[in-house]
Amino acid sequence: MRAFGEFKRAWDPDGLMNPGIIVDPLPLDADIRVATDVRPELPLLSRTTLAYGEDDGDFAKALRRCSGVGKCRRQSGPGVMCPSYQVTQEEKHSTRGRAHLLFEMANGEVITDGWRSEEVRESLDLCLSCKGCLSDCPVNVDMASYKSEFLHQHYKGRIRPAAHYSMGWLPVLARLASLAPMEANRAVRLPGVSSLAKRMAGVAAERDLPAFAPTTFTRAHRRRLNRGEGRAGGPKVVLWPDTFGNLFHPNVLVSAVRVLEDAGFSVVLPKGQVCCGLTWVSTGQLDVARAVMRRAVAALAPLVSQGLPVVGLEPSCTAALKHDLVELLPGRRVHGSPPPCTPSPGSSTSTRRTGVRRAWTPPPWPRCTATSTPCPDSTRTGS
Numbered sequence: 040m041r042a043f044g045e046f047k048r049a050w051d052p053d054g055l056m057n058p059g060i061i062v063d064p065l066p067l068d069a070d071i072r073v074a075t076d077v078r079p080e081l082p083l084l085s086r087t088t089l090a091y092g093e094d095d096g097d098f099a100k101a102l103r104r105c106s107g108v109g110k111c112r113r114q115s116g117p118g119v120m121c122p123s124y125q126v127t128q129e130e131k132h133s134t135r136g137r138a139h140l141l142f143e144m145a146n147g148e149v150i151t152d153g154w155r156s157e158e159v160r161e162s163l164d165l166c167l168s169c170k171g172c173l174s175d176c177p178v179n180v181d182m183a184s185y186k187s188e189f190l191h192q193h194y195k196g197r198i199r200p201a202a203h204y205s206m207g208w209l210p211v212l213a214r215l216a217s218l219a220p221m222e223a224n225r226a227v228r229l230p231g232v233s234s235l236a237k238r239m240a241g242v243a244a245e246r247d248l249p250a251f252a253p254t255t256f257t258r259a260h261r262r263r264l265n266r267g268e269g270r271a272g273g274p275k276v277v278l279w280p281d282t283f284g285n286l287f288h289p290n291v292l293v294s295a296v297r298v299l300e301d302a303g304f305s306v307v308l309p310k311g312q313v314c315c316g317l318t319w320v321s322t323g324q325l326d327v328a329r330a331v332m333r334r335a336v337a338a339l340a341p342l343v344s345q346g347l348p349v350v351g352l353e354p355s356c357t358a359a360l361k362h363d364l365v366e367l368l369p370g371r372r373v374h375g376s377p378p379p380c381t382p383s384p385g386s387s388t389s390t391r392r393t394g395v396r397r398a399w400t401p402p403p404w405p406r407c408t409a410t411s412t413p414c415p416d417s418t419r420t421g422s
Protein backbone atom coordinates (compact mmCIF):
# COMPACT_ATOMS: atom_id res chain seq x y z
CA MET A 40 0.00 0.00 0.00
CA ARG A 41 2.94 2.32 0.80
CA ALA A 42 4.37 1.63 -2.65
CA PHE A 43 1.01 2.46 -4.21
CA GLY A 44 0.98 5.70 -2.23
CA GLU A 45 4.47 6.68 -3.40
CA PHE A 46 3.56 5.87 -7.00
CA LYS A 47 0.40 7.99 -6.83
CA ARG A 48 2.18 10.91 -5.18
CA ALA A 49 4.79 10.82 -7.95
CA TRP A 50 2.05 11.41 -10.52
CA ASP A 51 -0.38 13.42 -8.42
CA PRO A 52 1.77 15.45 -5.98
CA ASP A 53 -1.13 17.77 -5.01
CA GLY A 54 -3.48 14.86 -4.27
CA LEU A 55 -6.13 16.06 -6.72
CA MET A 56 -7.17 12.59 -7.90
CA ASN A 57 -9.49 10.70 -5.55
CA PRO A 58 -8.30 12.42 -2.39
CA GLY A 59 -8.67 10.27 0.72
CA ILE A 60 -9.35 7.11 -1.30
CA ILE A 61 -7.39 3.81 -1.31
CA VAL A 62 -3.81 5.00 -0.72
CA ASP A 63 -4.67 7.70 1.79
CA PRO A 64 -7.85 6.56 3.49
CA LEU A 65 -9.54 8.41 6.32
CA PRO A 66 -9.40 6.71 9.73
CA LEU A 67 -11.94 3.90 9.98
CA ASP A 68 -14.06 5.76 12.55
CA ALA A 69 -13.88 9.18 10.86
CA ASP A 70 -17.49 9.05 9.61
CA ILE A 71 -19.02 7.46 12.66
CA ARG A 72 -21.37 9.90 14.35
CA VAL A 73 -19.90 9.54 17.84
CA ALA A 74 -16.75 7.45 17.60
CA THR A 75 -15.13 7.74 21.01
CA ASP A 76 -16.08 7.82 24.64
CA VAL A 77 -15.30 11.53 24.66
CA ARG A 78 -18.78 12.79 23.79
CA PRO A 79 -19.14 16.28 22.38
CA GLU A 80 -21.02 18.69 24.63
CA LEU A 81 -24.51 19.41 23.36
CA PRO A 82 -25.51 22.61 25.17
CA LEU A 83 -29.03 22.47 23.74
CA LEU A 84 -29.72 19.36 25.80
CA SER A 85 -28.26 20.63 29.06
CA ARG A 86 -31.68 21.68 30.44
CA THR A 87 -34.17 18.99 29.62
CA THR A 88 -37.31 18.24 31.60
CA LEU A 89 -37.65 14.46 31.70
CA ALA A 90 -35.32 12.45 33.91
CA TYR A 91 -34.00 9.95 31.30
CA GLY A 92 -33.41 7.53 34.14
CA GLU A 93 -32.46 4.70 31.75
CA ASP A 94 -29.80 6.93 30.17
CA ASP A 95 -28.08 8.33 33.27
CA GLY A 96 -30.16 11.51 33.00
CA ASP A 97 -28.65 12.32 29.61
CA PHE A 98 -30.99 13.07 26.68
CA ALA A 99 -28.01 13.01 24.31
CA LYS A 100 -27.27 9.46 25.40
CA ALA A 101 -30.91 8.55 24.81
CA LEU A 102 -30.71 9.99 21.29
CA ARG A 103 -27.56 7.99 20.58
CA ARG A 104 -29.43 4.75 21.24
CA CYS A 105 -30.54 4.45 17.63
CA SER A 106 -28.03 2.30 15.79
CA GLY A 107 -29.76 2.80 12.45
CA VAL A 108 -30.44 -0.85 11.77
CA GLY A 109 -33.92 0.04 10.54
CA LYS A 110 -36.20 -2.47 12.26
CA CYS A 111 -38.64 0.43 12.61
CA ARG A 112 -38.96 0.54 8.81
CA ARG A 113 -40.52 -2.85 8.39
CA GLN A 114 -43.96 -3.30 6.85
CA SER A 115 -45.09 -6.39 8.73
CA GLY A 116 -44.07 -8.76 11.47
CA PRO A 117 -44.74 -8.97 15.17
CA GLY A 118 -44.99 -5.84 17.30
CA VAL A 119 -46.39 -2.40 16.58
CA MET A 120 -43.38 -0.30 15.52
CA CYS A 121 -43.75 1.99 13.64
CA PRO A 122 -47.31 2.73 12.50
CA SER A 123 -46.58 6.16 11.05
CA TYR A 124 -43.83 4.74 8.85
CA GLN A 125 -46.04 1.87 7.72
CA VAL A 126 -48.62 4.35 6.46
CA THR A 127 -46.35 7.04 4.99
CA GLN A 128 -43.32 4.93 3.94
CA GLU A 129 -41.20 8.00 4.59
CA GLU A 130 -37.96 7.96 6.56
CA LYS A 131 -38.81 11.16 8.43
CA HIS A 132 -41.94 9.46 9.79
CA SER A 133 -40.02 6.43 11.08
CA THR A 134 -38.53 6.08 14.54
CA ARG A 135 -35.05 6.14 13.03
CA GLY A 136 -35.72 9.28 10.98
CA ARG A 137 -37.04 11.06 14.05
CA ALA A 138 -34.11 9.96 16.21
CA HIS A 139 -31.66 11.21 13.60
CA LEU A 140 -33.43 14.53 13.16
CA LEU A 141 -33.46 15.07 16.92
CA PHE A 142 -29.76 14.27 17.06
CA GLU A 143 -29.02 16.71 14.23
CA MET A 144 -31.05 19.33 16.06
CA ALA A 145 -28.99 18.76 19.20
CA ASN A 146 -25.77 18.79 17.21
CA GLY A 147 -26.69 22.13 15.64
CA GLU A 148 -24.70 21.72 12.42
CA VAL A 149 -27.41 20.80 9.93
CA ILE A 150 -30.49 21.87 11.90
CA THR A 151 -29.55 25.20 13.37
CA ASP A 152 -32.72 26.53 15.00
CA GLY A 153 -32.65 24.12 17.96
CA TRP A 154 -35.88 23.39 19.79
CA ARG A 155 -37.74 25.78 17.48
CA SER A 156 -37.02 23.54 14.48
CA GLU A 157 -40.05 23.13 12.22
CA GLU A 158 -38.46 20.13 10.46
CA VAL A 159 -38.27 18.21 13.72
CA ARG A 160 -41.79 19.27 14.72
CA GLU A 161 -43.14 18.10 11.39
CA SER A 162 -41.37 14.76 11.72
CA LEU A 163 -42.76 14.22 15.21
CA ASP A 164 -46.23 15.39 14.28
CA LEU A 165 -47.36 11.98 13.02
CA CYS A 166 -45.77 10.06 15.89
CA LEU A 167 -48.72 8.50 17.71
CA SER A 168 -46.86 8.33 21.04
CA CYS A 169 -47.84 4.68 21.02
CA LYS A 170 -44.57 3.60 22.71
CA GLY A 171 -44.29 0.76 20.20
CA CYS A 172 -40.61 1.60 19.73
CA LEU A 173 -39.98 1.40 23.46
CA SER A 174 -40.61 -2.34 23.32
CA ASP A 175 -40.02 -3.30 19.68
CA CYS A 176 -36.83 -1.38 18.89
CA PRO A 177 -33.79 -3.52 19.80
CA VAL A 178 -32.34 -0.64 21.84
CA ASN A 179 -35.66 0.63 23.21
CA VAL A 180 -35.76 4.07 21.65
CA ASP A 181 -38.57 5.86 23.49
CA MET A 182 -39.75 8.31 20.84
CA ALA A 183 -42.99 9.16 22.67
CA SER A 184 -40.97 10.60 25.56
CA TYR A 185 -38.61 12.44 23.22
CA LYS A 186 -41.64 13.90 21.46
CA SER A 187 -43.06 15.13 24.78
CA GLU A 188 -39.73 16.75 25.61
CA PHE A 189 -39.51 18.35 22.17
CA LEU A 190 -43.06 19.74 22.25
CA HIS A 191 -42.48 21.06 25.76
CA GLN A 192 -39.36 22.94 24.65
CA HIS A 193 -40.69 23.89 21.20
CA TYR A 194 -43.76 25.69 22.54
CA LYS A 195 -42.21 27.14 25.69
CA GLY A 196 -43.65 30.65 26.13
CA ARG A 197 -45.61 30.41 22.87
CA ILE A 198 -49.20 29.83 21.79
CA ARG A 199 -49.79 26.17 21.00
CA PRO A 200 -52.05 24.58 18.40
CA ALA A 201 -55.69 24.54 19.54
CA ALA A 202 -55.66 20.72 19.72
CA HIS A 203 -52.99 20.85 22.44
CA TYR A 204 -55.36 22.82 24.66
CA SER A 205 -58.50 20.88 23.83
CA MET A 206 -56.93 17.41 23.96
CA GLY A 207 -54.35 18.19 26.65
CA TRP A 208 -56.92 19.73 28.98
CA LEU A 209 -59.60 17.21 28.06
CA PRO A 210 -59.75 15.72 31.58
CA VAL A 211 -60.58 19.16 33.03
CA LEU A 212 -63.01 20.11 30.24
CA ALA A 213 -64.72 16.72 30.47
CA ARG A 214 -65.04 17.03 34.23
CA LEU A 215 -66.73 20.42 33.83
CA ALA A 216 -69.06 18.97 31.18
CA SER A 217 -69.90 16.05 33.47
CA LEU A 218 -71.66 18.51 35.81
CA ALA A 219 -74.43 18.68 33.19
CA PRO A 220 -73.65 15.78 30.83
CA MET A 221 -76.96 15.69 28.93
CA GLU A 222 -76.81 19.40 28.13
CA ALA A 223 -73.14 19.03 27.12
CA ASN A 224 -74.03 16.12 24.80
CA ARG A 225 -76.83 18.12 23.22
CA ALA A 226 -74.58 21.17 22.80
CA VAL A 227 -71.72 19.35 21.05
CA ARG A 228 -74.17 17.76 18.63
CA LEU A 229 -75.48 21.08 17.34
CA PRO A 230 -74.20 21.33 13.74
CA GLY A 231 -72.02 24.45 14.13
CA VAL A 232 -70.76 23.58 17.61
CA SER A 233 -69.93 20.01 16.62
CA SER A 234 -67.73 20.98 13.66
CA LEU A 235 -66.04 23.74 15.68
CA ALA A 236 -65.37 21.34 18.57
CA LYS A 237 -63.91 18.75 16.17
CA ARG A 238 -61.72 21.33 14.48
CA MET A 239 -60.41 22.58 17.82
CA ALA A 240 -59.78 19.05 19.04
CA GLY A 241 -58.05 18.00 15.83
CA VAL A 242 -60.71 15.31 15.32
CA ALA A 243 -61.60 14.25 11.76
CA ALA A 244 -64.94 15.66 10.58
CA GLU A 245 -66.25 12.13 9.83
CA ARG A 246 -65.73 10.96 13.42
CA ASP A 247 -68.33 11.32 16.17
CA LEU A 248 -67.37 13.01 19.40
CA PRO A 249 -67.70 10.67 22.39
CA ALA A 250 -70.78 11.20 24.54
CA PHE A 251 -70.60 11.95 28.26
CA ALA A 252 -72.12 9.33 30.51
CA PRO A 253 -75.28 10.41 32.41
CA THR A 254 -73.39 9.91 35.65
CA THR A 255 -69.73 9.36 36.39
CA PHE A 256 -68.42 6.04 37.63
CA THR A 257 -67.05 7.56 40.84
CA ARG A 258 -70.38 9.16 41.70
CA ALA A 259 -72.30 5.97 40.97
CA HIS A 260 -69.81 3.88 42.95
CA ARG A 261 -70.05 6.09 46.03
CA ARG A 262 -73.85 6.03 45.88
CA ARG A 263 -73.71 2.25 45.67
CA LEU A 264 -71.45 2.09 48.74
CA ASN A 265 -73.79 4.45 50.60
CA ARG A 266 -76.65 2.08 49.83
CA GLY A 267 -74.55 -0.70 51.36
CA GLU A 268 -74.37 -2.62 48.08
CA GLY A 269 -70.60 -2.86 47.79
CA ARG A 270 -68.63 -5.78 49.12
CA ALA A 271 -67.22 -4.86 52.54
CA GLY A 272 -65.06 -7.82 53.55
CA GLY A 273 -62.11 -9.41 51.84
CA PRO A 274 -58.78 -7.98 50.85
CA LYS A 275 -58.91 -4.47 49.48
CA VAL A 276 -57.87 -3.47 46.01
CA VAL A 277 -57.60 0.05 44.61
CA LEU A 278 -59.34 0.65 41.28
CA TRP A 279 -57.91 3.51 39.22
CA PRO A 280 -60.85 5.54 37.80
CA ASP A 281 -59.29 6.70 34.54
CA THR A 282 -60.82 9.79 32.97
CA PHE A 283 -62.32 8.09 29.92
CA GLY A 284 -63.76 5.24 31.92
CA ASN A 285 -65.03 7.55 34.61
CA LEU A 286 -66.65 10.20 32.42
CA PHE A 287 -67.43 8.48 29.11
CA HIS A 288 -67.63 4.70 29.57
CA PRO A 289 -68.34 3.96 33.26
CA ASN A 290 -69.73 0.52 32.37
CA VAL A 291 -66.15 -0.73 31.93
CA LEU A 292 -65.22 0.27 35.48
CA VAL A 293 -68.57 -0.99 36.81
CA SER A 294 -67.83 -4.38 35.23
CA ALA A 295 -64.37 -4.36 36.80
CA VAL A 296 -65.94 -3.81 40.22
CA ARG A 297 -68.24 -6.80 39.63
CA VAL A 298 -65.31 -8.99 38.62
CA LEU A 299 -63.12 -7.89 41.51
CA GLU A 300 -65.90 -8.35 44.04
CA ASP A 301 -66.72 -11.75 42.63
CA ALA A 302 -63.06 -12.63 43.03
CA GLY A 303 -63.32 -11.75 46.72
CA PHE A 304 -61.90 -8.22 46.80
CA SER A 305 -63.47 -5.10 48.15
CA VAL A 306 -62.85 -2.16 45.87
CA VAL A 307 -61.66 1.22 47.09
CA LEU A 308 -61.12 4.35 45.00
CA PRO A 309 -58.44 7.01 45.47
CA LYS A 310 -59.78 10.09 47.29
CA GLY A 311 -60.75 13.11 45.21
CA GLN A 312 -60.50 13.52 41.47
CA VAL A 313 -57.45 11.89 40.02
CA CYS A 314 -55.85 11.74 36.59
CA CYS A 315 -52.67 10.13 35.28
CA GLY A 316 -51.69 13.27 33.31
CA LEU A 317 -51.24 11.42 30.03
CA THR A 318 -52.99 14.01 27.85
CA TRP A 319 -50.61 16.70 29.08
CA VAL A 320 -47.60 14.40 28.62
CA SER A 321 -48.47 13.53 25.04
CA THR A 322 -49.02 17.18 24.11
CA GLY A 323 -45.75 18.20 25.77
CA GLN A 324 -47.32 20.28 28.56
CA LEU A 325 -44.95 18.76 31.04
CA ASP A 326 -45.24 21.31 33.86
CA VAL A 327 -48.98 20.69 34.09
CA ALA A 328 -48.45 16.94 33.71
CA ARG A 329 -46.03 16.98 36.64
CA ALA A 330 -48.54 18.82 38.85
CA VAL A 331 -51.30 16.37 37.89
CA MET A 332 -49.06 13.39 38.59
CA ARG A 333 -48.08 14.81 41.96
CA ARG A 334 -51.77 14.79 42.86
CA ALA A 335 -52.05 11.22 41.63
CA VAL A 336 -49.12 10.16 43.83
CA ALA A 337 -50.63 12.00 46.82
CA ALA A 338 -53.96 10.24 46.29
CA LEU A 339 -52.41 6.80 45.90
CA ALA A 340 -49.75 7.11 48.61
CA PRO A 341 -51.95 6.35 51.65
CA LEU A 342 -53.41 3.32 49.86
CA VAL A 343 -50.30 1.72 48.42
CA SER A 344 -48.36 2.40 51.60
CA GLN A 345 -50.79 -0.12 53.19
CA GLY A 346 -49.67 -2.58 50.54
CA LEU A 347 -52.89 -2.39 48.52
CA PRO A 348 -52.54 -3.34 44.87
CA VAL A 349 -53.77 -0.84 42.29
CA VAL A 350 -55.72 -2.04 39.28
CA GLY A 351 -55.93 0.08 36.15
CA LEU A 352 -58.05 -0.80 33.13
CA GLU A 353 -56.92 1.75 30.60
CA PRO A 354 -53.47 0.67 29.36
CA SER A 355 -52.43 4.20 28.38
CA CYS A 356 -53.14 5.44 31.91
CA THR A 357 -51.31 2.62 33.68
CA ALA A 358 -48.41 3.09 31.28
CA ALA A 359 -48.33 6.81 32.09
CA LEU A 360 -48.30 6.04 35.81
CA LYS A 361 -45.61 3.39 35.49
CA HIS A 362 -43.35 5.09 32.99
CA ASP A 363 -44.00 8.81 32.46
CA LEU A 364 -44.61 9.50 36.13
CA VAL A 365 -41.18 8.16 37.03
CA GLU A 366 -39.66 10.31 34.28
CA LEU A 367 -41.38 13.47 35.53
CA LEU A 368 -41.17 12.82 39.25
CA PRO A 369 -37.96 10.83 39.64
CA GLY A 370 -37.58 9.38 43.10
CA ARG A 371 -41.28 9.89 43.91
CA ARG A 372 -42.10 6.24 44.41
CA VAL A 373 -45.04 5.71 46.63
CA HIS A 374 -43.86 4.19 49.92
CA GLY A 375 -44.43 0.50 50.27
CA SER A 376 -45.47 0.07 46.68
CA PRO A 377 -43.66 -1.95 44.10
CA PRO A 378 -44.80 -0.34 40.81
CA PRO A 379 -47.59 2.28 41.01
CA CYS A 380 -50.03 0.12 39.06
CA THR A 381 -50.73 -3.45 38.31
CA PRO A 382 -52.30 -4.65 35.07
CA SER A 383 -55.97 -5.19 34.60
CA PRO A 384 -57.79 -7.89 36.51
CA GLY A 385 -58.14 -9.86 33.30
CA SER A 386 -54.43 -10.51 33.19
CA SER A 387 -52.92 -13.39 35.07
CA THR A 388 -50.23 -11.13 36.52
CA SER A 389 -52.67 -9.23 38.72
CA THR A 390 -53.65 -12.26 40.71
CA ARG A 391 -50.06 -13.39 40.79
CA ARG A 392 -48.97 -10.06 42.25
CA THR A 393 -51.77 -9.73 44.76
CA GLY A 394 -51.54 -13.37 45.79
CA VAL A 395 -55.24 -13.44 46.70
CA ARG A 396 -57.94 -15.92 45.72
CA ARG A 397 -55.67 -17.89 43.39
CA ALA A 398 -58.40 -20.49 43.15
CA TRP A 399 -60.94 -18.02 41.72
CA THR A 400 -62.02 -18.71 38.19
CA PRO A 401 -64.23 -16.37 36.22
CA PRO A 402 -67.84 -17.50 35.75
CA PRO A 403 -68.60 -18.97 32.32
CA TRP A 404 -69.11 -16.32 29.69
CA PRO A 405 -71.97 -17.20 27.35
CA ARG A 406 -70.98 -15.06 24.39
CA CYS A 407 -67.94 -14.82 22.18
CA THR A 408 -65.66 -11.94 23.05
CA ALA A 409 -63.31 -10.03 20.84
CA THR A 410 -60.14 -8.65 22.37
CA SER A 411 -57.46 -6.38 21.06
CA THR A 412 -54.08 -5.40 22.37
CA PRO A 413 -53.61 -1.64 22.33
CA CYS A 414 -50.03 -0.58 21.76
CA PRO A 415 -49.15 0.58 25.28
CA ASP A 416 -50.74 -2.58 26.65
CA SER A 417 -48.14 -4.74 24.98
CA THR A 418 -45.31 -2.31 25.54
CA ARG A 419 -45.22 -0.60 28.88
CA THR A 420 -47.57 -2.54 31.08
CA GLY A 421 -45.97 -5.80 30.16
CA SER A 422 -49.32 -7.56 30.28
Ligand code: SF4
Nearest residue numbers: 105106108109111176
Ligand atom coordinates in the same frame (compact mmCIF):
# COMPACT_ATOMS: atom_id res chain seq x y z
S1 SF4 B 1 -35.06 3.35 16.03
FE1 SF4 B 1 -34.49 1.31 16.81
S2 SF4 B 1 -35.24 -0.08 15.19
FE2 SF4 B 1 -35.19 1.97 14.26
S3 SF4 B 1 -33.15 2.12 13.31
FE3 SF4 B 1 -32.95 2.99 15.36
S4 SF4 B 1 -32.25 1.28 16.62
FE4 SF4 B 1 -33.07 0.39 14.75
Ligand code: SF4
Nearest residue numbers: 121166167170171172
Ligand atom coordinates in the same frame (compact mmCIF):
# COMPACT_ATOMS: atom_id res chain seq x y z
S1 SF4 C 1 -44.08 6.07 19.52
FE1 SF4 C 1 -45.12 4.78 17.97
S2 SF4 C 1 -45.48 6.16 16.23
FE2 SF4 C 1 -43.97 7.17 17.55
S3 SF4 C 1 -41.98 6.55 16.73
FE3 SF4 C 1 -42.48 5.05 18.32
S4 SF4 C 1 -43.53 3.37 17.25
FE4 SF4 C 1 -43.50 5.15 15.84
